[in-house]
Amino acid sequence: MRAEDLAALRENVAEIRRTAGALERLTELQIASLAADVTDVTDAATLFRAAFGDTVATAEHASFCRHLLSGMTDSGKITALLPEFTPLGETYDGGDTAYPLNPFTDAAFRKFAAGNPQLRALPQPSFNAACEEVYHGRAHYCILPLRNTEDGILSSFSHLMSKYELKIFRICDVAAEDGDSVIRFALLRRGAIPYVPENGYFKIGAVLPESLPLSAFLSAAETLGACTEQLHTVPSAFARGLTSLAVTFRITPKSMAPLLLFLRTTLDGYTVDGIYEEAKT
Secondary structure, eight states: OOHHHHHHHHHHHHHHHHHHHHHHHHHHHHHTTTTGGOSSSHHHHHHHHHHTOOOOSSSSHHHHHHHHHHHHHHHHHHHHHHHOOOOOOOOOOOEEEEEEEEEEEEEEHHHHHHTTOOEEEESSSSSSHHHHHTTTTTOSSSEEEEETTTTTTTTHHHHHHHTTTTEEEEEEEOOOSSSEEEEEEEEESOOOOOOOOOTTTEEEEEEEESSSSSHHHHHHHHTTEEEEEEEEEOOSSSTTTOOEEEEEEEOOHHHHHHHHHHHHHHHEEEEEEEEEEEEOO
């Protein structure tokens, strides 16, 4: 291959990159300038379709969400657009923590309390009773097991989370005496999560539409800084051909709002199981 041909190829590639970069920046500025006209998710979805057609769950869609939010300077407007998102900077108070007493839950409580000495143990006869205490406002938190080495995800406790509208706030692992088995516990609360951790987790449940490949969905989320930590998929119990998934992303405060907008304009619906971090021990 002649040297002049290679030089011409390099120059063409460089020109394409320069042009693409300029167009990307121009598009970014234009999307950000239109943010003032966006008041709800429907407006955001309409603006995206006007720019990109019916394409869903692509890197362009993820970038669009990031650029749109970059043009919003009113934190109240972002909160109204994304009701799951709570402004940063709020702290949480320690309080009564309901759980049934046994060696494993006691060990989990000690780990949670190490990062917040204000937590107070509130013994309960069962996990169901612990959830009742939080649901009715008689306790701030409860402790539930999420999974263990032998059985994986403990679906019965996931059902309790849904039934009592509980969100994961902290997690910790407790090892059995033999050292071969580990139980993951969660500290849960009801209502909005008060802040997004610097290095945290975001867990959701969702049903993917037929037009949305799982790989494209996860790849687009990753462009926003949400890397897949854990994924569990099953055929949907509600519609043939659809996939139900439980996915845990690693997130940062910077990635949280664009990711939520991406989810709300991509999926027909989803549930938030928690925005949380590991217990500080």
